[in-house]
Amino acid sequence: MTGPRQEELLHREAAHLAPGASEESALGRRVFVEGRGAVLTDLDGNQYIDLAAGTLTQSLGHCPPEVVAALTEQAARLWNVHDSATPDRAALCELLARLLPEELDTYAFFSTGAEVVEAALRAVQAVAEPGRNRIGALRHGFHGKTQGARMLVHWDIGNQAHAGNSVLGYSPYCYRCPLDLEYPSCEVRCAGLVRRHIAEKPNVSALVFEPVLGAAGVIVPPPGYWERIADTCRDNGVLLVADEVLTGGGRTGTFLACERFGIEPDLVTLSKGLASGFPFAVLAGRSSVLRHPRAAAAGSTASTYANNPLGIAAARATLEVVARDTLIARVRTLGALMDERLAELRSRFPVLGDVRGLGLLHGLEFVRDPATREPAPELARAVYLAALDLGLRTSVGGHVIRLAPPFTIDRTLLEEGLTLLGRALEQATEAHR
Template identity: 75%
Template sequence: MTGHRQRARLNREARHLAPGASEETAAGQRVFAEGAGALLTDLDGNEYLDFAAGTLTQSLGHCHPEVVDALTAQARRLWNVHDAATPGRADLLDLLARLLPGHLGTYAFFSTGAEVVEAALRVVQATAPAGRNRIGALRHGFHGKTMGARMLVHWDIGHQAFAGNSVLGYAPNCYRCPLGLTYPSCELRCASLVRKHIAEKPNVAALVFEPVQGAAGVVVPPPGYWERIAEACRANGVLLVADEVLTGGGRTGAFLACELLGIEPDLVMLSKGMANGFPFAVLAGRAELLRSPEAATAGSYASTYASNPLGIAAADATLRVIERDGLTERAAALGELLGERLAALHARFDRLGDVRGVGLLYGLEFVTDRESRTPDPDLARAVHTTALDLGLRTALGGHIIRLAPPFTIDEAQLDEGARLLELAIERAVEQVVA
């Protein structure tokens, strides 16, 4: 439960802080004061295993000493000179060239996921041939809260509709198939429709997509979905623009989720875990796109905080630890263990309708019953808050809880987190049923 020191601080800030926090923050009502590795400590001294890794960002856990040292050293030297070259930038560029697929050899640096998505859209729009004036995206995708990112997925606010020029295709949600079909007898009808309405259209310039949809609940595509779509896009000249803001940097057990799924993207957006939660983002792409005269006009890849040396230092330190310690492979191995623990929970609790994931990224979908599959956000919220009271932090969104522990978590902590989650589900189900 929230202690008296936290409650006093929350009441104090509520006098001036605008509402509109995330569901997990609003439900949890905690004031986190310190973090180290997979652990968080609140203002009253309570400890939590952080299975949300910040906001699915802390690849190395909280306050990793090498990232702290790199940031501290850089903060003593230089913070911001717009997008001018600084000594660490060339080193980071070389490191990215080593970690990313060879065809993605040109990079631009930004601050946030939404900012890098907007930059990718500008590249697509600048380089698109005449007549290719539309962009494809997938239903229920999430690419940020800026106007361009919202327009991609037809996310309207209030009474204002700004659908823009995007065409929506079906994401491969087998648990909740929008077409009412069942895999594999469906013969991937969703992919066939994306091909028909996006990949094979002569007026579409690009398909912007999450290889694994994150905010939608960790929607992992079935075999064959991306192979069919990517092949058609390549054959028809439609660019593949991968939003790996969440998945990039090793979380899925490969540096890019696209590598696991056999996709060869033309542009990739990365952020979140690339600098262990410090604001930093990368647009990676084919040289012929990012270096084209149309896309590389003066100021195209510049912004107030783009290429700032603090972000570069944090990213360089983070990625070197991931590379040196084999943490991408570790994420894959730990992900298998976590998957086994979650499968046991799925077998035990009927109200846990679906468990899906890849690497250290999982989604748990709570329902009123398995037959109707009616979403149960009240139960998910109860699981989240009960888990917090037990000492486990998760990521709540509607009727889905996402798990994304840091790559550095040890097996004992992973097992303890799974045990606490089981206890939380048990108590929450009893609470909701009662």
């Protein structure tokens, strides 16, 4: 339960703070004051194992010493000189070149995930051939809250419709197949429809996609889905723009989730964990796109906080630790442990309709009845709150709870967190009988 000091502070800020916080924040009503590694402390002194890693951002855990040192040193020297060169920028470029596939050799730096997605859209629109005035995206996708990102997925607000020129294809949501088919007998029909309606259309310039759909509940595609779509896009001159804001940097067990599926994108957007949760984003791309004369006009990759020295310092320090400590291999090892433990929980609790994930990114989908698969957001919320009261933080949204522990979490602490999740499931399901 929320303690008295937290309640008092929340009451004070409620007099002035606009509503509209995330579901997890509004439900949890916690005031966090400190984070160290995979553990958070609230204003009343309660501690929590953070299996949500901030907002799925803290690849190295909270306040990693190398990143704290880099930010502190940079903050004492220089904060912002627009997009002028600084000593760390060249080093960060060279580090990215070692970590990313070799064809992604050109970079632009921004401040948020939505901003870098918008930058990718500008690049696509700049280099698109005449007549290719539409962009493909996937149903259930999420690319940010700015207007351009919203238009990709036809996300209307209020009475305002901003569908734009995007064409939507079916995402690989096997648990809730929109075509009422079953894998593998379906022969990945959803991919075939994406090929027909997007990849083979002469007026489509690019397909913007999440390799694993994160905000939708960690939807992991089955074998064959991306192989068919990516090849057809390449054959038909449709650029592949991978939104790896959430997955990029090692979260799924490879530096890019695209590598897990054999996708060779033309552009990639990265943010969240790339700089340990510090506001920073990278647009990585092929030189044929980002160095194209129409994409390289003055100001095309500049904005007020783009290229800021603090973000560059945080990203460089984060990625140096990821490389030095071979953390991506550790993600695969700990991810296998999570697969095993979460499979056990699914077998024990019928309300867990589906459990899916890659590496250290998993989604738990709650249902009222495993036969009807009716979503159960009230159960997801109950489990989330029960876990908080037990000392475990997760990420809830609708009828799905997401788990994304730091890469550096101790194995014993991860096991303890998953045990607490099991206890939370027991408490919540008993209360809802």
